Amino acid sequence: MAISKTNPGTEINVTVIGDSVRVQGTLSGDEDLHVLGRVDGRIELNRTLVVAPTGIVKAEVMVKNAVISGVVVGNIHASESVEITREGRMVGDVYSPRVIIVDGACFRGSIDMGDTASMAGRQSGNERSSSAPSTRPLSSSSSSSPTPSRFSSPPSAPPPPAWSPAPTSAWVNSAPVSPPVVASVVIAAVDEQQSDDVETLEAAEHEQEPEQEIDQGRLPTDPPQARGFSQKSNKARVIVKRK
Amino acid sequence: MADQPCIIGRGISIKGILAGSEPLIIEGAVEGHIVLKEHLTIKETGRIIANVEVESLLVYGSVSGSIEARDLVSLSAEASVVADIRAPRVVIADGAHFRGRIEMDVRLPPGL
Numbered sequence: 001m002a003i004s005k006t007n008p009g010t011e012i013n014v015t016v017i018g019d020s021v022r023v024q025g026t027l028s029g030d031e032d033l034h035v036l037g038r039v040d041g042r043i044e045l046n047r048t049l050v051v052a053p054t055g056i057v058k059a060e061v062m063v064k065n066a067v068i069s070g071v072v073v074g075n076i077h078a079s080e081s082v083e084i085t086r087e088g089r090m091v092g093d094v095y096s097p098r099v100i101i102v103d104g105a106c107f108r109g110s111i112d113m114g115d116t117a118s119m120a121g122r123q124s125g126n127e128r129s130s131s132a133p134s135t136r137p138l139s140s141s142s143s144s145s146p147t148p149s150r151f152s153s154p155p156s157a158p159p160p161p162a163w164s165p166a167p168t169s170a171w172v173n174s175a176p177v178s179p180p181v182v183a184s185v186v187i188a189a190v191d192e193q194q195s196d197d198v199e200t201l202e203a204a205e206h207e208q209e210p211e212q213e214i215d216q217g218r219l220p221t222d223p224p225q226a227r228g229f230s231q232k233s234n235k236a237r238v239i240v241k242r243k
Numbered sequence: 244m245a246d247q248p249c250i251i252g253r254g255i256s257i258k259g260i261l262a263g264s265e266p267l268i269i270e271g272a273v274e275g276h277i278v279l280k281e282h283l284t285i286k287e288t289g290r291i292i293a294n295v296e297v298e299s300l301l302v303y304g305s306v307s308g309s310i311e312a313r314d315l316v317s318l319s320a321e322a323s324v325v326a327d328i329r330a331p332r333v334v335i336a337d338g339a340h341f342r343g344r345i346e347m348d349v350r351l352p353p354g355l
Contacts, residue, residue: 058355073355081337089349101335103315106349111335112342 019054027059035070053087066096068105075109253288261293269304287321300330302339 013031017023021037028044035055043049043057048065051057055070062077068088076082078096086104094111101107248266251257255271264280269289277283279297289304299314302322310316312330320338329346 056352056355071351071355073351089351091349091351098337099335099341100337101333101345103317103332103334106347107333107345108347108349110342110344113340114342 017055019052051088251289253286285322295326 014034015029015031016034017037017039019036023037023039024041026042026044027033027039028042030046032048032050033043033045034050034052035057036052037054038056038058040058041060043059043061043063045063047063048067049057049061049063050067051070051072053069057071058073060074061072064078064080066076066078066082067085068083068090069085070088072088072090073092075093076090076096078094080096081098081100082094082096083100084090084102084105084107086102088102089106091108093109096112097114099111099113248268249263250268251271251273253270256274257272258274260276260278261267261273262278266281266283267279268284268286269291270286271288272290274292275294277291277293277295277297279295281297282299282301283295283297285291285300285302285304285306287303291304291306291308293306293308295306295308295310295312297310297312300310300312300316301319302317302324303319304321305323307325310324310326310328310330312328314330315332315334316328316330317334318324318336318339318341320336322336323340325342327344327346331347333345333347335341
C-alpha cells in the first residue's frame with residue numbers, strides 16, 4: 001500500500017508506493033517518493049524520486065533528483081541530478097545538469113546536461129568554479145548564439161533542445177531546499193536576463209564571435225585549459241556588464 | 244614495444260584516419276576517424292573531433308562526434324563529451340559532461 005512516513009531524525013517525508021500498488025495518472029507533491037510498485041502517467045516532485053529495483057515507472061517525470069534502480073520508460077527532467085544505478089534500466093531522454101550512469105546500468109535514449117560552461121562551474125576545486133556563469137540563458141534566448149563547446153569547430157550535435165531552466169524555474173525556486181551553487185547561478189542569470197533588454201544580449205553575442213574565430217586559428221597549439229579560461233572570463237565580463 | 248603504450252603527445256595534432264591494433268593514449272588533438280582494435284584512453288589534454296570505433300574507451304578529455312565500442316565506454320568526472328554512444332556498457336561518472344544519445348541493450352519487462 002501507499003504510505004507516508006517521516007524518517008526519524010529528519011523532517012523529510014517519504015511516500016512509498018508499495019510493490020503491489022499500481023498508480024495511473026498524475027502524481028505530484030513536495031516530498032520524497034519511493035516507487036516499489038508501478039506508476040503510469042506523470043510524476044511531478046520538488047524532491048527525490050527513488051525507483052526501487054522492483055519499481056516500474058512509465059511516466060513523464062519532473063523532479064529535483066531521481067535515483068533509478070528499477071525500470072523507467074519515459075523522459076526525466078531533473079533540476080539537480082539523475083542517477084541510474086547498477087540495477088537500473090531506462091528507456092527515454094534525460095534532461096539534468098548532473099547525470100550519473102553506473103556500470104551495469106542499462107540506458108537507451110539521449111542525455112542533455114546543458115552547456116559545457118555550467119559543467120565547468122560545477123567542478124569543485126577548480127579555480128574558475130566561482131566565476132564561471134552559465135551560458136545557458138544566452139543560448140536559450142537566441143538561436144544564433146554560438147554553441148559554447150570547447151571545440152572551436154562546431155560539433156555535429158545541434159544546439160541544446162527544448163529544455164532550459166526558464167520554464168522549470170518556478171518549481172525550482174519553490175523548492176524549500178536550496179539548489180546547488182551552479183543551479184542558483186543559472187537561476188540568477190535567468191532572472192537578470194529577463195529584466196534585461198535585447199540589445200545588450202545581442203552585443204554580448206557579437207562580442208563572443210571574434211574570440212571563437214581566433215580560437216579556430218590556434219586550436220592545435222593552445223592548451224584547452226587556457227582557451228576554456230579565456231572563454232569563461234569573456235562570459236564573466238558579459239554578465240558584469242549587464243549589471 | 245608492447246609494454247610501452249603508444250601515446251599521441253599533447254603537442255601533436257592529427258587530421259585524418261587513425262587506425263591500429265594496440266592500446267593508444269591520446270593527449271593531443273585528433274580530428275577525423277579513429278579505428279582501434281584495442282583500448283583507447285583520451286587524457287585530460289586530449290581533444291577529439293572524430294568518429295571513434297574502439298574495443299573500449301576511457302575519456303578524461305573532450306570528445307565530439309560519434310563513439311562505437313565493443314565493450315565499455317567510460318566518461319570520467321573531467322570528461323566533456325558531445326557525441327552519440329553505442330556500446331554494451333556505458334559509465335558516466337558524477338561531474339562528467341555529456342550531451343547526445345546512448346544506445347545500450349535494455350531488457351524491459353514484458354508489456355513495456
